[in-house]
């Protein structure tokens with residue numbers, strides 16, 4: 001399970017650390033943070049298995065009959081699914 005944090009808040013915290021923010025390495029780290037793509041955290045969901053073995057989208061309740069066809073997105077509402085291996 002990934003931990004999602006607010007990149008802007010992180011950069012603000014770094015900027016508040018006077019000595020740290022002057023370090024060239026810190027500037028490089030902030031560049032790396034800026035270069036990362038953002039993740040659609042708002043629209044994340046997961047497949048929840050019910051007692052009958054069917055999987056439901058945690059966002060819209062869509063029922064997935066065939067788990068072998070599981071997609072990284074809910075086919076009904078498009079929620080981004082955390083698909084664990």
Ligand SMILES: [Zn+2]
Pocket residue numbers: 045057058059060061062074075076077078079
């Ligand atoms: Zn859904």
